[in-house]
Amino acid sequence: MAFKTLEQINLRGQRVFIRCDFNVPLDAAGRIADDTRIRASIPGIRHALAQGARVMLASHLGRPGEGALTPADSLAPVARRVGELLDREVPLIGDWLARPFDVAPGQVVMLENCRANVGEKANSRELALRMAGLCDVYVNDAFGTAHRAEATTEALARVAPVACAGPLMASELNALGRALARPARPLAAIVGGSKVSTKLSVLSSLASQVELLVVGGGMANTFLLAAGQKVGKSLCEPDMIETAAQVTATLSARGAELFMPIDVVTATEFSERAIPAIKTLAEVEPDDLILDFGPRSMQALVERLAPCKTIVWNGPLGVFEIEQFSYGTRTLATAIAGSQAFSIAGGGDTVAAINRFDVAKDIDYVSTAGGAFLEFLEGKMLPAVKALEDRAA
Numbered sequence: 369m370a371f372k373t374l375e376q377i378n379l380r381g382q383r384v385f386i387r388c389d390f391n392v393p394l395d396a397a398g399r400i401a402d403d404t405r406i407r408a409s410i411p412g413i414r415h416a417l418a419q420g421a422r423v424m425l426a427s428h429l430g431r432p433g434e435g436a437l438t439p440a441d442s443l444a445p446v447a448r449r450v451g452e453l454l455d456r457e458v459p460l461i462g463d464w465l466a467r468p469f470d471v472a473p474g475q476v477v478m479l480e481n482c483r484a485n486v487g488e489k490a491n492s493r494e495l496a497l498r499m500a501g502l503c504d505v506y507v508n509d510a511f512g513t514a515h516r517a518e519a520t521t522e523a524l525a526r527v528a529p530v531a532c533a534g535p536l537m538a539s540e541l542n543a544l545g546r547a548l549a550r551p552a553r554p555l556a557a558i559v560g561g562s563k564v565s566t567k568l569s570v571l572s573s574l575a576s577q578v579e580l581l582v583v584g585g586g587m588a589n590t591f592l593l594a595a596g597q598k599v600g601k602s603l604c605e606p607d608m609i610e611t612a613a614q615v616t617a618t619l620s621a622r623g624a625e626l627f628m629p630i631d632v633v634t635a636t637e638f639s640e641r642a643i644p645a646i647k648t649l650a651e652v653e654p655d656d657l658i659l660d661f662g663p664r665s666m667q668a669l670v671e672r673l674a675p676c677k678t679i680v681w682n683g684p685l686g687v688f689e690i691e692q693f694s695y696g697t698r699t700l701a702t703a704i705a706g707s708q709a710f711s712i713a714g715g716g717d718t719v720a721a722i723n724r725f726d727v728a729k730d731i732d733y734v735s736t737a738g739g740a741f742l743e744f745l746e747g748k749m750l751p752a753v754k755a756l757e758d759r760a761a
């Protein structure tokens with residue numbers, strides 16, 4: 369890869385600033401609801417500590433106003449969780465740009481929410497220079513934030529004495545590169561979720577790369593509508609029909625396949641109590657909601673995925689949060705986990721589905737990132753990665 373990695377740098381006694389992605393979901397009581405991102409950051413931190421570095425951890429959490437940190441935006445619960453995982457005390461440093469602090473070799477501290485610093489969101493070079501003064505080595509291990517150019521992700525990478533990628537960042541880019549830069553073919557992509565409008569550029573980009581594109585979830589309804597099918601009162605976006613038709617045309621011009629459901633699971637209400645019905649597309653009534661793929665669709669899809677050598681997945685096939693409409697997503701998750709293909713999956717709800725169906729260990733790479741994962745799929749250059757590459761050039 370075209371950037372320096374943490375393992376290549378002598379860290380003994382160095383002040384090492386690690387930008388992590390600790391932006392974890394918190395419940396109403398302020399407790400960490402899912403610590404996947406924290407656990408994913410531990411290997412890089414352990415490595416730096418084992419090398420005798422003086423380690424500072426930085427991250428954003430939520431969306432605090434700059435210059436106005438409230439207790440709800442504090443990284444205190446994250447510092448405690450990192451401490452538990454490392455089995456040591458991780459002091460939280462507030463006001464870290466204003467007051468000097470000391471970190472001993474082999475010690476680690478947590479710097480309070482970096483988005484509270486004025487200039488963070490604006491990618492301020494002035495702010496980055498002040499942060500650069502605190503460190504000898506800057507490490508970006510926050511792939512989940514790599515699509516945003518902010519002071520701790522982009523500007524600091526350009527002005528720190530040394531800048532490198534941490535192991536999580538490197539492995540995310542490795543896996544994604546393997547799936548998309550030179551994929552083993554046939555390459556299949558499954559894009560589901562709620563809306564075409566939020567994943568428009570992903571769909572267009574994938575349509576020109578894959579052999580098989582599966583559209584699922586709410587956006588399948590828009591594609592069905594574009595193909596002249598009735599979708600009742602399902603979630604769909606009539607103003608996206610033209611876009612769906614373009615994606616379909618791109619695929620057929622390349623001889624690639626668009627997979628759409630042939631049967632669906634419907635209900636007349638979107639709720640836990642809804643009574644599901646399996647219907648062919650022709651049987652969908654005006655007051656029906658399409659909420660999942662049906663069993664014949666899933667059988668056909670599993671057969672179509674079997675010969676694929678690379679599978680990329682973002683977005684559930686149905687409303688998997690409700691048991692009656694979880695069949696499609698569950699069957700897909702199980703098929704991907706059982707397949708010989710190199711498989712990669714990402715997206716907030718997709719990862720929730722993968723955890724719910726307990727298949728994470730059998731998917732080759734589950735990305736911890738949402739937005740950055742999608743932007744990578746779109747073929748966009750991630751600004752934080754670009755900054756690291758420029759430093760290495």
Ligand code: ADP
Pocket residue numbers: 560561562563584585586603658659660682683684685686687688689714715716717718719
């Ligand atoms: P991700 O976070 O993995 O990128 P999205 O946020 O795009 O995925 O979409 C996930 C949501 O889409 C889920 O909450 C799911 O319930 C919803 N969804 C899936 N299929 C349908 C459907 N047919 N109708 C309405 N909502 C759907």
Ligand code: MG
Pocket residue numbers: 715716717
């Ligand atoms: Mg989502």
